[in-house]
Amino acid sequence: MxxxxxxxxxxxxxxxxxxxxxxxxxxxxxxxxxxxxxxxxxxxxxxxxxxxxxxxxxxxxxxxxxxxxxxxxxxxxxxxxxxxxxxxxxxxxxxxxxxxxxxxxxxxxxxxxxxxxxxxxxxxxxxxxxxxxxxxxxxxxxxxxxxxxxxxxxxxxxxxxxxxxxxxxxxxxxxxxxxxxxxxxxxxxEQQLRVEQARTLERTRIAREMHDVLAHRISLLSLHAGALEFRPDAPPAEIAGAASVVRATAHQALQDLRAVIGVLRTDQTGEEPAPERPQPTLSGLPALVDEARLAGDRVALDVQVDLGEVPAGTGRTAYRIIQEGLTNARKHAPGAVVRVTVDGACGAGLHIAIANPLPVGVSTRPPIPGTGMGLIGLAERASLAGGHLTHSTDGADFRLTAHLPWAAG
Structure with a gap:
């Protein structure tokens, strides 16, 4: 057949x-x-x-x-x-x-x-x-x-x-x-899952940036506004100066907020989105300290490395750690001297130490509100960078130390 x-x-x-x-x-x-x-x-x-x-x-x-x-x-x-x-x-x-x-x-x-x-x-x-x-x-x-x-x-x-x-x-x-x-x-x-994970990680990163940037600015605002509230009899020149600092700080905080939220915008035109503004690195540390001193903080800075040689990723993490450390000191020990030490070497790692005396007695300034999550966020940030962060009470001082990797370029 x-x-x-x-x-x-x-x-x-x-x-x-x-x-x-x-x-x-x-x-x-x-x-x-x-x-x-x-x-x-x-x-x-x-x-x-x-x-x-x-x-x-x-x-x-x-x-x-x-x-x-x-x-x-x-x-x-x-x-x-x-x-x-x-x-x-x-x-x-x-x-x-x-x-x-x-x-x-x-x-x-x-x-x-x-x-x-x-x-x-x-x-x-x-x-x-x-x-x-x-x-x-x-x-x-x-x-x-x-x-x-x-x-x-x-x-x-x-x-x-x-x-x-x-x-x-x-x-x-x-x-x-x-x-x-x-x-x-x-x-x-799996691709959709990776996209969702990437979105979650990006949102987490944005939340950290918002906390680190805005907490610093808003703490300065609270400090100067509290001074105006408790010194109504201050000379007009001092009041005007404090008000000017409040205005400038509020303006800068708004600019920082716009920069951080900008990464959440979706480009509807199909074109490439506008690049993000440059993130701060350790080279901006002197400007950060000067800003804190201008606001009335007492900061002693000891830098034993060339800030320009520190890798950008490591420097950005170090900058955020120091920024949050100054914010915490401003919140919990207003008026105390904050000692910031930065040292290390290529291959040995970057060491950061922030110390301030513990507050004694009851402060006459109004407390600066906070979420209590700053140190937790810093520890996670340091861990993601490959380092570690610790905080402890050493006698009458509060110490915040961090070690970050510094690989040879």
């Missing part, structure tokens, strides 16, 4: 597909029905002597055998329309027909290919072995004019093996495509 004109892509279907068929399902099922049922009609007509030329190589057979073959093959051909839902009843009927049917050859091929596509290898192997065994009966029941018994048997076995292998290739291709789709879906989900 020559079946080489059958197309593999048209003979595959999902047995557990939903009842509502897609356009592709309609096309595939219609093609299978036309091929299977149409071949049955033409082959039966030829076997009954109507000379269609479809199965002329088979020897004449008793009329009742031809009719039984035609009726059962027609039933199986019609059943191809529902092979998605009733795979195994149709597969068993096809296995029985394979022992004597000529008219159902195309239907049997479609069912064997369907089993090969949708069943595991052990099941397929058993079904294919049973189909190959029925060729022993078929070769005796329906002898071929052009070949002997064993030649018919071996041709039947070869066709069964070819169709089974054909179906396995289709099944492997489907599994490969499904695997690719699963990997693509997982990769997309």
């Amino acid at each position: 020559e079946m080489s004109w059958l197309l593999p892509a048209a003979l595959s279907a999902e047995p557990d597909a939903p009842a509502r068929r897609s356009t592709r399902d309609w096309v595939v099922d219609s093609l299978c029905f036309v091929l299977g049922f149409g071949f049955t009609v033409l082959a039966t007509a030829d076997l009954l002597g109507w000379s269609t030329g479809i199965v002329r190589e088979w020897q004449p057979t008793a009329g009742w055998v031809v009719w039984v073959d035609g009726v059962l093959s027609a039933v199986a051909g019609i059943g191809l329309w529902w092979r998605r839902r009733f795979l195994w009843p149709l597969a068993i009927l096809a296995l029985v027909l394979s022992a004597f049917s000529v008219a159902g050859a195309v239907t049997l091929t479609i069912m064997l290919l369907t089993v090969a596509v949708h069943c595991r290898f052990p099941v397929l192997a058993a079904y294919a072995a049973a189909g190959a065994a029925t060729n022993l009966i078929f070769a005796a029941a329906r002898p071929d004019r052009t070949s002997g018994y064993w030649e018919t048997v071996w041709w039947g076995v070869a066709i069964v093996l070819i169709i089974a292998l054909w179906g396995m290739v289709v099944r492997a291709r489907r599994e490969l495509v499904a695997s690719w789709r699963d990997r693509a879906a997982r990769a997309e989900a």
